[in-house]
Amino acid sequence: MTSVVSVHRRRKIVTNDFLGVAHGLEITSQGPTSIEKASSESVKLDCQFSLAPVDSGPLDIEWSLLASxxxxxxxxxxxxxxxRAYEDYYPAVKGRAHFNSPDPKNGDASINLTGLKSSDTGTYQCKVKKAPGIRSRKMLLTVMVRPSKPRCSTEGPTQEGKDVVLRCTSSEGTNPLQYTWEKTSDSKILPASAVLDPVGGTMNVRNASISSSGTYRCTAKNHVGMEECILQLGITPPPNTAGIIAGAIIAVLLALIIIAIVLFCCCRAHHRKKYEKEISYEIREDVPPPKSRVSTARSFTSVGSQRSSLGSMSPSNLHEYALKPQYDKIPSVEEYDRPPSHTPLPPPVASKIAGRNLSRMGGIPVMIPAQNKDGSIV
Incomplete structure (x- = not known):
């Protein structure tokens, strides 16, 4: 009986010792297990622990990103x-993950992550081991991207009585993004017909009026930041359709009149030029040109020689000259067309002999046709 009691006591001591060892290492951090941070910021993942005298083994601290x-x-x-700290296990956070304490064995296993990226989002686990105790703590980190500066624009005609849509969009930002519109000018009250879409970022102003004109501001925000843009809206009266149509008709008529005047002037100039050309052709046909200048030159040479011979004639020779055929009329065209050898010589002209003396000597005055520079008979 005594041996059975002693065995039972030994088992109870071992159990108590085991329970004491099992609860010797504790994680003492009481902070939130879910954290939201903006990109490019820094975060501290808290992991404080305490040791018991029974925890006599080597201290190991391990931070890991749990796979989804x-x-x-x-x-x-x-x-x-x-x-010793080893900080280069995970290439994605290399150089950005550091222990918060230079000596983690003092009970601070917290780490700091700098330059946060959206890819850093996930569940991180802190595991502290000091044989025979093992404890761990999980934390959810969500890295959110701040909204980028939104772009404000309008869609549809900005005329009175028409529907106009004001649109606001951020190209970057972690959802959920919320968009809000407000009027910053005049009464600072949105139009009564405005319909807002906080998720899509639009504001539809139905049957817009002149009072809807003004300055509007759109704000895009999420849990980690906000950005805004400004839009100037101007509602114009509807255009005068009748005046536009009348103006277009008048412009077309003026254009047709100008085209008609230009065509009339061109036709008139063309007919005038054609008429002047025909008149010049008729004048040239009335006066036929001579066949050759050479024959004319020869005729003048012969005339000159006869004049010379007439000047050297004596009264007795004049009688013989008078018996020769004389020219008492203008030569015809057929006579000019003859070769130079058969063309009769014109009568000599005595430039230095007086008309009365020439008649006394038996000479007959004859008129010689005049010629212009190009050899044509006038």
Missing amino acids: DNQKEDKVVILYSGD
Whole structure:
């Protein structure tokens, strides 16, 4: 009986010792397990712990990014083992993950992540091991992108009585994004017919009026930031359709009149030019040109020689000259067409002999046709 009691006491002591060992290492952090941060910011993942005298083994601290898919492997982000920190386990956070304390074994296993990116979003686990104790803590980190500066624009005609849509869009930003519109001029009250869409970022102003004109501001925001843009809206009266049509008709008529005047002037100039050309052709046909200048030159040479011979004639020779055929009329065209050898010589002209003396000597005055520079008979 005594032996059975002693065995029972020994089992109870071992159990109590085991329970004491099991609860020796504790994670003492009480902060939130879900954190939202904006990109490019920094975050501290808190992991404080306490040790018991029974925790006599080496201290190991391991931070890992748990895989969202069970088929994938967890990624070790940073490690402390053998009194040494290893910070280059995960290339995605290389140089951005550091222990918060220079000596984590003092009970601070927290880490700092700098320059946050959207890819840093995930569940991080802090595991502290000091044999025989093991404890861990999980934290959800959500890295959100701040909204980029939105772009404000209008869609549809900005005329009175028409529907106009004011649109606001941010190209970047983690959902959920919320858009709000407000009027910053005049009464600062949105039009009564305005319909807002906070998710799509639009404001539809139905049957817009002149009072809808003014300055509007759109704000895009999420949990980590906000940005805004300004839009100037001007509602114009409807155009005068009748005046536009009348003006268009008058412009067309004026254009037709100008075209008709130009065509009339061109036709008139063309007919005038044609008439002057025909008249010049008729004048040239009335006066036929001579066949050759050479024959005319020869005729003048012969005339000159006869004049010379007439001047050297004596009164007795004049009688013989008078018996020769004389020219008492203008030669005909057929006579001019004859070769130079058969063309009769014109009568000599005595430039220095007086008309009375020439008649006394038996000479007959004859008129010689005049010629212009190009040899044509006038």
